[in-house]
Amino acid sequence: MKHTLSLLLLLATTLAASAKLNVIATTADFGSLAKEIGGDKIDLTILAKPTEDAHFVDAKPSFIVKLSKADAIVEGGAELELGWLPPLMDGSRNSKIENGKPGHIACAEGISLLEVPSTLDRSKGDIHAAGNPHFMTDPANARIVAAHLAKAFSQLDPKSATTFQANLAAFQTHLDAKIIDWKKQLAPYKGRTVVSYHNSWPYFARAFDLRMDLYLEPKPGIPPSPAHLVEVITKMKEQNANVIIVEPYLNRKTAESIANRTGAAVLDFPGFPWAPKTGDGSYIEWMDYLVNTLARGFEIKH
Amino acid sequence: MLRKLTIFIILGLTVHLNAQETVNLESLKKQLQEMQRVQDAQKAQIDQLTQQLQKLSASPSTSTPAPAKTAEQVKLEKELTVELAAASPEPETKSITSDSLKAKAWSPSDPIPVMRSGSAYMNISFDALIDTGWSTAPQPDMQLQLGDHDPQKRGFSLRNAEIALDGAVDPYFKGFANIVLKLDNDNQTTIELEEAYVQSTTLPLGLQLKAGQFFAAFGRQNAQHPHQWAFVDSPIISTRAFGPDGLRNVGTQLSWLAPLPFFTELTLGILDGQGGTTHSFRNRGDADVLGVQRFAGRTTFDRHLEGIQDLIFVPRISSSFDISDRQTIVVGVSGAFGSNDTGPHSRTEVYGADLYYKWKPENAMEGFPFVSWQTEGMYRRFGAGEDVTAGLGAENIRDYGVYSQILYGFKPRWVSGLRAEYASGNKASFDPNDPFRGERYRVSPVLTFFPSEFSKLRLQYNYDHGQYFEDAHSIWLQLEFLLGAHGAHKF
Structure with missing residues (x-):
């Protein structure tokens, strides 16, 4: 009797589990939005760790297994995952998530990408042919992606469409209110220069009227050279820049040595939803963290 | 010839603008459209006239040269450019409505959102x-x-x-x-x-x-x-x-x-x-x-x-x-x-x-x-x-x-x-x-x-x-x- 009951229970949970959409997101920014929209109607797996350099994720065979069972893959579609997603997709043998199928959700669709190169020339560094792929750092883009996800999830699971739409509405309302707060919070620093290690933040700069055209890397993917850093220091002094932002996977030491010479503050700036204490966080928590950190950073006096 | 005409039109428009008490975006847009229309019409006329001229005579130097741009014209042109740029559809961030949060419509100055990797049939x-x-x-x-x-x-x-x-x-x-x-x-x-x-x-x-x-x-x-x-x-x-x-x-x-x-x-x-x-x-x-x-x-x-x-x-x-x-x-x-x-x-x-x-x-x-x-x-x-x-x-x-x-x-x-x-x-x-x-x-x-x-x-x-x-x-x-x-x- 006991056995039968537990067996039934197991069966029921298995059925319940299989009724949910199995969604895989490549990175935590898309993952956090998928969670907002999908809620308890989806099972979510995020492949890249939020602290990981999303350009250089290992195409681990365990990811192939995850993708083979997926109903949907949520990816950027702007070549950020170019170095590791294609072999995983090939290996997954899952026609549901193939390019062009409803289960293949490319978040860059409908987004105006910045910095689309007019010519492809690697002497300019490792540039992304489709444009800068770090578009989720602008909350206005997150709004578009959330709507895209709600639409795609509804197509995959029409029965839960109302839930997805309700989740979308709730998320967008929350996000809109937060955007006003964030913009207010950063309004006093309009036009200020923020130095970054890699050119991952043009969308963030646009969203909050910041100037972010100084990078520690001389060219994307090319490590900082002293000659270039001298130039950065000179420009930082000219532009009165006092913050340098660094993603958790990048070399903080380089940023610190520049900070020592310019009196700037080095700020930890995760490129994906990630709360330094708890490990993972929602999109809004992440953006809160970025905005607060930056606002505090501007006020640091040396 | 065409450029000179445009300068005249811009000049005229500027004078007109200066006469106005308030310059608002809508009228500016309308004026631009009007300008475009006039310019197109004039272009057609010019083309027609050029053809006639070519038929009538082989000598190209029949048209009188337009006067060179004065310093004032250049200044006005710059001012207008700035005004037009300032009047672009991005609203101030003070009052954010949900509409303004949505993606703005694509304009020719934006990058074209095309997936470049998909534009080639193969990697080479x-x-x-x-x-x-x-x-x-x-x-x-x-x-x-x-x-x-x-x-x-x-x-x-x-x-x-x-x-x-x-x-x-x-x-x-x-x-x-x-x-x-x-x-x-x-x-x-x-x-x-x-x-x-x-x-x-x-x-x-x-x-x-x-x-x-x-x-x-x-x-x-x-x-x-x-x-x-x-x-x-x-x-x-x-x-x-x-x-x-x-x-x-x-x-x-x-x-x-x-x-x-x-x-x-x-x-x-x-x-x-x-x-x-x-x-x-x-x-x-x-x-x-x-x-x-x-x-x-x-x-x-x-x-x-x-x-x-x-x-x-x-x-x-x-x-x-x-x-x-x-x-x-x-x-x-x-x-x-x-x-x-x-x-x-x-x-x-x-x-x-x-x-x-x-x-x-x-x-x-x-x-x-x-x-x-x-x-x-x-x-x-x-x-x-x-x-x-x-x-x-x-x-x-x-x-x-x-x-x-x-x-x-x-x-x-x-x-x-x-x-x-x-x-x-x-x-x-x-x-x-x-x-x-x-x-x-x-x-x-x-x-x-x-x-x-x-x-x-x-x-x-x-x-x-x-x-x-x-x-x-x-x-x-x-x-x-x-x-x-x-x-x-x-x-």
Whole structure:
């Protein structure tokens, strides 16, 4: 009797589990939005760790297994995952998530990408042919992606469409209110220069009227050279820049040595939803963290 | 002429604007549209007049020159440009409505949101490996460097320049081609169709089919192209089991992703099995001084396909586990079974086991630091037939060997490594001149620097000890460059 009951229970949970959409997101920014929209109607797996350099994720065979069972893959579609997603997709043998199928959700669709190169020339560094792929750092883009996800999830699971739409509405309302707060919070620093290690933040700069055209890397993917850093220091002094932002996977030491010479503050700036204490966080928590950190950073006096 | 007219119009518009008490966006837009319309109309008129003029007279200097721009005009033009730019549809951030949060409509100044990667039908890349170095052995290709794409001589050489093409054929297949050009030791260009195959994308039940010319899925090293290697040369045991080129041939391969919670892939390759790229199988071997083709000392005969037993069957099973978020392990077992050309019933079997381990922290920068460890062992039984004229009886020639290599990416762009190898075999009717046999070991430290993902500079030292040659020291420097778009590699 006991056995039968537990067996039934197991069966029921298995059925319940299989009724949910199995969604895989490549990175935590898309993952956090998928969670907002999908809620308890989806099972979510995020492949890249939020602290990981999303350009250089290992195409681990365990990811192939995850993708083979997926109903949907949520990816950027702007070549950020170019170095590791294609072999995983090939290996997954899952026609549901193939390019062009409803289960293949490319978040860059409908987004105006910045910095689309007019010519492809690697002497300019490792540039992304489709444009800068770090578009989720602008909350206005997150709004578009959330709507895209709600639409795609509804197509995959029409029965839960109302839930997805309700989740979308709730998320967008929350996000809109937060955007006003964030913009207010950063309004006093309009036009200020923020130095970054890699050119991952043009969308963030646009969203909050910041100037972010100084990078520690001389060219994307090319490590900082002293000659270039001298130039950065000179420009930082000219532009009165006092913050340098660094993603958790990048070399903080380089940023610190520049900070020592310019009196700037080095700020930890995760490129994906990630709360330094708890490990993972929602999109809004992440953006809160970025905005607060930056606002505090501007006020640091040396 | 047209430009001058436009300036007049802008001037007129400015005067008009100045007359207005308030300049608002809507009227400005309307004026712009009006301006455009007027300009278009005038352009049409000008075209008409120009045509008439051309008909009437050949002399072009009938129109009076327009007056040059005054300083005031230039100033006004600038002011207007600024005003127009300021009036762009981006509202101030003070009052944000949900509408203003939505994506603004595309305007010609925005980048075109087209997925560039999707605009080409295939990835095309060219990759060249240029070697230079020195060995204490005068002719390293005779005993030491037995792989076809290894650096094989003192001085400079270019043993591998490949053109790789890949892309989706249609909704059902992906295609891949690898065309290798190489310069032989007399600097003559040779070309080989290393790989050319299609792979299915839509088979159900976790199945995948491959067909064409391809590297057999045997172990880890065999299926890799030279530019993926962690060292400048191929392992000793690989060249002993599969010859200078690795095991690759025309055929088909079915693989299955088992529905298990951890990665397990079963693969069965069926290869035609004839020719030099199937070294230990239906391979006639090299011609001796009399022009008789021999393999393992025996005269070979041209064995045509008599049944499926003459094909090569290559089964493989591999599994992978994530020990933690930072550590992944892949293990595999492979086999290759087929006939050889030394006798009517002579068979060859190759067995292999491989292990790959990788550690990489979650906050690795550009994939660094990392530690990887790869080990592969192989065993070959070559059932040699009888050759009475050569005085050789039927016997089993057994070879075995192992290599183990550890790589440490100690900082971005820098990888150091060490490889140790051992290979040996039974005595059999052993010919000491056969460079592919005899006890041998080799130790190879390596240092690789990647200026970018698309180039590398590699320095490797080999200490070679062999039963049938003097100890040898070699040093090789390799430069790689890659042009174009190259498909990503497997783990």
